Amino acid sequence: MSGRLAVVGLGPGDARYLTPEAQAALAAADALYGYGPYLARVPPRGDQARHASDNREEGARAKAALQSAAEGLSVALVSGGDPGVFAMAAAVCEAIEAGPEAWRDLDLSIVPGVTAMLAVAAKAGAPLGHDFCAISLSDNLKPWELIERRLDAAAGAGFVIALYNPVSRARPTQLAAAFERLRRALPDATPVIFGRAIGRADEAISVTTLAAADPDRADMATLIIVGSPQTRVIERPGRSALVYTPRAVARSP
Amino acid sequence: MSGRLAVVGLGPGDARYLTPEAQAALAAADALYGYGPYLARVPPRGDQARHASDNREEGARAKAALQSAAEGLSVALVSGGDPGVFAMAAAVCEAIEAGPEAWRDLDLSIVPGVTAMLAVAAKAGAPLGHDFCAISLSDNLKPWELIERRLDAAAGAGFVIALYNPVSRARPTQLAAAFERLRRALPDATPVIFGRAIGRADEAISVTTLAAADPDRADMATLIIVGSPQTRVIERPGRSALVYTPRAVARSP
Numbered sequence: 001m002s003g004r005l006a007v008v009g010l011g012p013g014d015a016r017y018l019t020p021e022a023q024a025a026l027a028a029a030d031a032l033y034g035y036g037p038y039l040a041r042v043p044p045r046g047d048q049a050r051h052a053s054d055n056r057e058e059g060a061r062a063k064a065a066l067q068s069a070a071e072g073l074s075v076a077l078v079s080g081g082d083p084g085v086f087a088m089a090a091a092v093c094e095a096i097e098a099g100p101e102a103w104r105d106l107d108l109s110i111v112p113g114v115t116a117m118l119a120v121a122a123k124a125g126a127p128l129g130h131d132f133c134a135i136s137l138s139d140n141l142k143p144w145e146l147i148e149r150r151l152d153a154a155a156g157a158g159f160v161i162a163l164y165n166p167v168s169r170a171r172p173t174q175l176a177a178a179f180e181r182l183r184r185a186l187p188d189a190t191p192v193i194f195g196r197a198i199g200r201a202d203e204a205i206s207v208t209t210l211a212a213a214d215p216d217r218a219d220m221a222t223l224i225i226v227g228s229p230q231t232r233v234i235e236r237p238g239r240s241a242l243v244y245t246p247r248a249v250a251r252s253p
Numbered sequence: 254m255s256g257r258l259a260v261v262g263l264g265p266g267d268a269r270y271l272t273p274e275a276q277a278a279l280a281a282a283d284a285l286y287g288y289g290p291y292l293a294r295v296p297p298r299g300d301q302a303r304h305a306s307d308n309r310e311e312g313a314r315a316k317a318a319l320q321s322a323a324e325g326l327s328v329a330l331v332s333g334g335d336p337g338v339f340a341m342a343a344a345v346c347e348a349i350e351a352g353p354e355a356w357r358d359l360d361l362s363i364v365p366g367v368t369a370m371l372a373v374a375a376k377a378g379a380p381l382g383h384d385f386c387a388i389s390l391s392d393n394l395k396p397w398e399l400i401e402r403r404l405d406a407a408a409g410a411g412f413v414i415a416l417y418n419p420v421s422r423a424r425p426t427q428l429a430a431a432f433e434r435l436r437r438a439l440p441d442a443t444p445v446i447f448g449r450a451i452g453r454a455d456e457a458i459s460v461t462t463l464a465a466a467d468p469d470r471a472d473m474a475t476l477i478i479v480g481s482p483q484t485r486v487i488e489r490p491g492r493s494a495l496v497y498t499p500r501a502v503a504r505s506p
Contacts (some may be wrong), residue, residue: 011272019367021269058500082367084374090382093497095488104489110375112367114272114335121337122363129343130395131403133386133412141501142383150384150410157406158399159386193495232352236357244346247311247339249395 005069005106007089009082009113010041014199017114025111029076032071033065040078058088062095066103076225086136086164094211116223117162120195122204125234125242127193127225129251132160137167137174144174148181155185160245163224167215175224182226186210191227191243194218207233207241258322258359260342262335262366263294267452270372275364282329286318287467291333291346295457311341315348319356339389339417369476370415373448376458378487380446380478383502386412390420390427397427401434408438413484413498416477420468428477435479437454439463442493444480447471460486 006025011017026032026042033039036052044050053061065077083089087111096103121128133154139147154161161182166175182190188211196204196219206217210226218224230249234242259278264270264452279285279295286292289305297303306314318330336342349356372395374381386407392400407414419428435443440466449457449472459470463479471477483502487495 016274016277017272019264019270019272024269082371082375084371084379085383088380089379090500091376093379093382093485093487093495094499096495097485104487105491108495110379112270112371114365114367115371118337118365118368119336122335122342122365126337126342126346126363128337128387129339129346131386131388133384133407134381135384143502146411146502150412153406153410153412154386157403159403159406198333213498232346232350232400234346234357238358242349243360244343244347246347247343249396249399 002106003069003072003074003107005065005075005077005091007077007079007083008110008111010038010242012081012113012116012119012199013041013197014135017199019113022111022113025109026076028074030073031068031075032078033061033075034078042078042144057131058091061066062091063099066092066095066099066106069106070102082113083110084112085115085134088170116198117225119198120193120205120223120225122191123195123198124207124225125209126244127191127227127231128245129161129247130160130228130230130245131158132162133144134162134164136164138165138171139174141243143177147178150186151178152182155182158228158230160228161226162228166218166222166224168220175218179210179213180213183210186226187229190229191231191233193225193243194222196222207243237249256322256325256359257325257361258318258328258345259362259364260332260345260469261364262332263291264367265334265369265372265452266294270452271369272366275366278362278364279329280369281327283326284321284328285316285331286328287331291331295331311344312348313343315344316352317351319345319348319359322359323355333374335366336363337365338368338387369417369451370478372451373446373458373476373478374447376448376451376480377446377460379497380413380444380480380484381415381498382500383481383483383498384411385415387415387417389417390431391418391424392427392458393406400431400492404431405438410433411483413481413482414479416479419471419475419477428471429442432463432466432468436463439479440482444484444486446478446496447475448478449475460496
């Protein structure tokens with residue numbers, strides 16, 4: 001008998017963002033796998049086994065979940081945000097491609113969720129209202145030169161840029177280097193949004209400019225959105241400013 | 254007394270994707286505004302006014318919803334997918350910036366949702382597992398030359414590309430032109446995913462290559478994901494193929 005594996009997006013960190021589909025996938029599971037802090041968001045249930053692992057063990061976690069499903073269990077592998085964006089869905093696909101033939105025959109489903117850039121954008125206004133891109137600043141898995149090339153291409157072509165994984169204990173300098181790189185291509189006044197732990201008790205959001213953006217404001221739970229030259233800020237007396245990118249770009253005269 | 258406006262993302266088209274936060278915002282509304290087919294997803298309630306409008310009337314719809322909130326009502330303006338991605342949140346910000354001062358004092362919230370590219374990616378595997386961008390192919394609001402420049406920049410720098418608004422009755426040729434443009438920069442074998450109406454009864458997903466991609470497969474409800482040169486396809490006997498982009502890019506030798 002063959003089991004099944006659901007790779008489940010929990011959204012940004014609060015049950016208000018958990019879709020009914022994700023809820024159903026969690027409820028149907030015999031066993032849960034995940035990075036400890038994500039797994040901790042799922043209320044314990046006596047008849048569900050829980051396997052927490054470290055952040056850096058994505059490949060091993062994917063294999064363990066697949067093995068468990070291949071043994072006939074219904075397994076949920078949980079991910080923060082959306083599992084398809086710099087998260088566990090790609091790790092599972094990598095493990096399937098490299099793994100035993102039987103893993104290709106498993107009933108696999110990916111359950112999407114609200115990824116961090118959407119949650120941060122919603123809190124700030126509509127900074128992703130026009131063409132945008134998402135770049136992970138982690139150079140654990142790709143050369144830094146490639147990240148620089150992508151930052152240049154995105155800024156040069158007028159994309160709004162969401163920066164995932166801006167910093168970690170082992171990578172303290174990437175965000176500062178990325179800001180430096182973007183300052184060569186973008187105006188000083190370009191709006192920059194720091195969004196941290198959206199939907200959680202310690203949620204914080206702040207808006208600054210590219211010239212003033214301080215990389216030390218970011219930690220592992222921060223997502224950063226760098227505007228395009230079209231991105232605008234609406235001041236609101238007594239309320240936080242709204243940041244948005246208009247839907248239209250005027251034809252050059 | 255001042256009312257409030259929630260711009261609510263319904264997700265891709267099925268109540269399984271509707272977050273509890275979106276559900277709560279709909280339940281709290283005195284009045285609902287939206288494009289007809291999106292509004293039709295919200296079950297009618299006798300004490301809620303419903304104002305359906307045409308797809309092309311985003312600006313007018315945003316103003317009407319703001320005006321209604323300024324008159325003291327609790328208003329929900331619904332959007333498919335995520336309201337911040339090529340949708341109503343930017344239209345609302347534009348209307349606030351251009352509108353009466355009082356609109357800046359409204360209690361405005363944007364409720365994020367699962368945007369189409371995340372839902373399509375989840376059905377296909379993990380094509381957005383590495384750096385990616387989202388481009389609207391509608392040249393109603395920006396010059397076509399800018400779209401070409403962005404396609405070139407994204408393909409040249411190795412981004413996976415999600416194409417929103419690929420085609421409409423008034424714009425039948427943009428997707429064919431975009432595929433032609435991308436064929437200059439990307440290998441023939443680059444995987445291309447067509448995802449249509451995910452989460453609805455007529456849901457359809459298909460995987461092909463850039464060389465074989467037929468623009469006539471797309472309609473207004475289709476989202477397209479064009480892989481990067483790193484994107485891979487895993488064949489699965491008796492199951493649909495998995496498409497994914499690995500997390501790692503090897504350092505060039």
